Structures are given as C-alpha cells and as structure tokens.
Amino acid sequence: MTPVPVNQQQALVSRLIAACGGSYSPETRRRYYISGPQWAAAYQGQALFHAPTRPAIDFEGVIRKYGEIGIGYWTTHDTDVIPTEALGTDKQSEIVARIGKALANAGMKCSMVTTETFYHAVWAASPAAEDAGVRGYADFRVKNTVDIGHELGANFAVYWPGSLGYYVQGAVEETETLKWYAACINAACEHDIAVAKRKGRATLKHCLEAKPFEPQAEILLPTSDAMLAFIASGLLTHPEMVGLNPEYLHELMWGAAPRAVLARALLAGKLFHFDINDGYRLKHDVDIGVGLVNPLDWLNVLVLLRAHGFNGPFNLDYKPPRTTSNHGVFSVSFPAAVDRFITLWEMAGEVREDPVIHEATDALKAGAGVAPGADAKAIHEANKELLTLHELIGHRLVQILLGVHRGRTFSI
Numbered sequence: 034m035t036p037v038p039v040n041q042q043q044a045l046v047s048r049l050i051a052a053c054g055g056s057y058s059p060e061t062r063r064r065y066y067i068s069g070p071q072w073a074a075a076y077q078g079q080a081l082f083h084a085p086t087r088p089a090i091d092f093e094g095v096i097r098k099y100g101e102i103g104i105g106y107w108t109t110h111d112t113d114v115i116p117t118e119a120l121g122t123d124k125q126s127e128i129v130a131r132i133g134k135a136l137a138n139a140g141m142k143c144s145m146v147t148t149e150t151f152y153h154a155v156w157a158a159s160p161a162a163e164d165a166g167v168r169g170y171a172d173f174r175v176k177n178t179v180d181i182g183h184e185l186g187a188n189f190a191v192y193w194p195g196s197l198g199y200y201v202q203g204a205v206e207e208t209e210t211l212k213w214y215a216a217c218i219n220a221a222c223e224h225d226i227a228v229a230k231r232k233g234r235a236t237l238k239h240c241l242e243a244k245p246f247e248p249q250a251e252i253l254l255p256t257s258d259a260m261l262a263f264i265a266s267g268l269l270t271h272p273e274m275v276g277l278n279p280e281y282l283h284e285l286m287w288g289a290a291p292r293a294v295l296a297r298a299l300l301a302g303k304l305f306h307f308d309i310n311d312g313y314r315l316k317h318d319v320d321i322g323v324g325l326v327n328p329l330d331w332l333n334v335l336v337l338l339r340a341h342g343f344n345g346p347f348n349l350d351y352k353p354p355r356t357t358s359n360h361g362v363f364s365v366s367f368p369a370a371v372d373r374f375i376t377l378w379e380m381a382g383e384v385r386e387d388p389v390i391h392e393a394t395d396a397l398k399a400g401a402g403v404a405p406g407a408d409a410k411a412i413h414e415a416n417k418e419l420l421t422l423h424e425l426i427g428h429r430l431v432q433i434l435l436g437v438h439r440g441r442t443f444s445i
C-alpha cells in the first residue's frame with residue numbers, strides 16, 4: 034500500500050466522492066425544503082469526553098459552503114452567531130445585518146431560529162428555574178430570538194427544553210416547572226404576535242423539540258407525545274401557534290418507532306418541522322447523517338410524510354463524525370446527506386406508485402368480504418391467505434430500496 038501524504042488527501046476524498054456518483058446538482062437540491070443548521074457544520078467534533086478535531090468555522094464560511102452545495106435554507110441558535118453578552122445590543126443588529134448579507138450572497142434564506150437555553154451557566158437550573166430573574170432572562174432570550182427570526186425572514190422558531198428536568202429527585206416540583214416553562218413559550222408567542230403585526234408578516238410557527246434524556250437525567254417533556262399533551266394542557270395562551278419539531282433520532286433514543294410518532298403528530302395537526310438524522314435505538318444522541326443507519330425505516334418515514342403532503346422543512350440536524358475534516362464536512366457530509374435524503378424521497382414517491390404495493394394494499398383493504406356477523410374463526414379463515422401480503426409488501430419495499438425491483442443486478 035502506498036502511503037497518502039496529507040497534501041494529497043483532500044484530492045483523494047474529492048475524487049472518491051465523485052466516483053460514488055449519484056449526486057444531484059445544486060439546482061436540484063434547492064428544490065427541496067432542506068435546511069442546514071449553523072451548529073451542525075460548525076460542530077468541531079467536541080462531544081462529551083472529546084477534544085475538537087476540526088478548526089472553528091464562522092457563519093460566513095458555513096453559509097457560503099451551504100450555498101455552493103445547494104442547501105436552500107439556514108438555521109441557527111441565537112448564540113451560535115451572537116455572543117451571549119451581545120444579545121439584544123447594537124452588536125446583535127450588526128451581526129444580523131452581516132448574516133443577511135451572507136445569506137443573500139449565497140442565494141440562501143433563513144428558515145428557522147432557536148434559542149440556546151441549555152449551554153450557558155445561567156441555565157443550570159433550566160430556563161424555568163425557581164428564581165424569577167432566570168425566568169425573566171429566559172423570556173428576554175426567546176423574545177429576542179423572535180426578533181432575530183423576523184429580521185432574517187424566518188418562519189419557524191424551535192425550542193429544545195433539554196435542560197428542563199433534574200439530576201436529583203424532589204428538588205423541583207414538576208407542575209410548577211411546567212407552568213413556568215409554558216409562561217416562557219407564552220411570552221414568545223405574544224411578542225411574536227406584536228412583532229408580526231408591526232412588520233406585516235405572518236407569525237412564526239413555534240415548534241417544541243423533545244429528547245428523552247440528555248443533558249438532564251430526568252426530563253419533564255421527554256417525548257413528542259408529552260409535548261402534544263403539554264400543548265393541549267390549557268397552559269398555553271396560543272396553542273394554535275405551537276406545534277412540534279420531532280427529531281428522528283430523539284424518538285429512536287427512547288425506543289419508539291419514528292414513523293408512529295410522526296403519524297400521531299400529523300393526526301394532531303402539529304407536525305410543523307422535522308429534524309432529520311439517524312442513529313441507534315436506546316443510545317445517546319449521536320446525530321448520524323440521515324439514512325446511514327436505518328435507510329429502510331427512513332424510506333417508510335418518507336412514504337408516510339408524502340402521503341400526508343408534508344414537504345418540509347427538513348432540517349439536517351446531524352453532526353459530521355469526529356473522523357471527518359472540515360474539507361470532508363462540505364465535500365462529503367452535507368452533500369451526501371442531502372443526496373441520500375433526495376434519493377429516499379424520490380424512492381418514497383416510487384413506493385406510492387408501485388403497482389405491486391398498490392394491488393396488495395387494495396386487496397388487504399378489500400378483505401375477504403365475509404358476511405356481517407361471522408364468527409372469529411370464520412373471519413380468520415376467510416382472510417388468512419391475504420395476510421401473507423404484509424410480508425410481501427415488506428419484501429417489495431426492500432426491493433425498491435435496493436433497486437432490485439428494476440431487475441436482479443447481481444450475477445451468480
């Protein structure tokens with residue numbers, strides 16, 4: 034084996050990703066409502082226990098690269114781009130103006146803004162802490178994010194209440210904490226109504242994002258379903274403005290079926306926004322690129338979403354692995370993730386039109402036509418051959434995923 038000196042490695046990576054083929058043009062990629070988070074591309078590989086492996090990169094660099102790839106939308110936390118101490122000051126306006134310019138130069142738009150209520154020491158006891166000072170500051174932060182969102186033309190605001198919980202039992206009273214958290218969301222919605230009116234814009238869609246554990250040991254709103262109940266609890270002054278931003282992996286983390294979670298959100302009319310990534314069940318938030326772990330499940334997720342007319346936003350909330358360089362982040366991680374998503378989306382369209390799946394599904398729904406009042410045994414007997422179609426549909430889905438429905442591609 035010939036060693037590859039460091040000055041030839043980028044060229045090798047670029048040549049091999051091109052050799053993979055199957056990539057879409059930036060114009061095609063821009064036709065999908067896909068967003069790239071500032072924090073995802075700027076992530077330096079420094080997860081818990083890890084030192085960074087990549088140099089820092091600023092928003093101008095991220096936005097420029099996303100634009101070149103053909104990612105149409107950009108998302109950010111307030112403090113991804115504005116230092117905490119500059120929030121709400123003239124410096125903020127200056128930075129926001131620079132962001133606006135960078136987005137325009139890259140042909141991108143800002144679709145979503147989110148408030149960081151988990152990293153800074155002020156959130157040690159969560160944004161819904163006992164102290165009214167912390168809660169007043171949390172209100173300022175979410176309202177300020179609404180302002181930034183309107184300034185940048187965003188349509189969505191996301192809230193990840195990951196620090197809403199505890200390490201030691203009994204120190205917080207859950208109902209009180211939840212009421213305080215609701216008051217914070219209410220402050221954001223009420224401020225939004227006023228700002229939107231002043232600016233002649235629509236109000237933002239406010240989206241709650243659940244994660245079952247991390248960073249707290251116990252989380253008060255651990256799942257999307259808990260959040261649906263919270264939205265309907267009567268604590269929110271504008272529940273119609275509040276919905277969900279489920280994250281694919283966050284649902285796997287508690288062992289759920291993401292597709293069933295999405296179905297429940299769809300039925301409640303609360304699927305507003307979707308964080309797309311991948312990972313493993315009952316493990317930590319590893320935020321792997323979409324489709325790298327569960328491509329079949331992803332295909333099925335997109336079949337469901339297409340059936341219900343959900344076209345995005347799809348937010349690429351994933352962390353390129355520590356082993357990837359900054360060159361790799363923009364030459365492999367993001368373009369490849371977007372392309373896998375588009376491929377799976379188009380395949381999902383094919384699934385919806387597949388004649389085998391159609392006929393099998395229709396036959397299952399038509400059933401055996403047993404007479405009303407038939408007993409259990411007779412109903413089962415009448416249907417038992419039809420039910421084999423469940424497994425046949427599963428086989429057909431894998432064929433479509435592997436491209437085998439077009440004919441066998443392996444010779445033996």
Ligand code: GLC
Pocket residue numbers: 072110147148191192193242280308350
């Ligand atoms: C954090 C979470 C991520 C979430 C984002 C939005 O980065 O890890 O999952 O989407 O915040 O607030």
Ligand code: MN
Pocket residue numbers: 242280308350
């Ligand atoms: Mn997320």
Ligand code: MN
Pocket residue numbers: 280282283318319320350
């Ligand atoms: Mn995650």
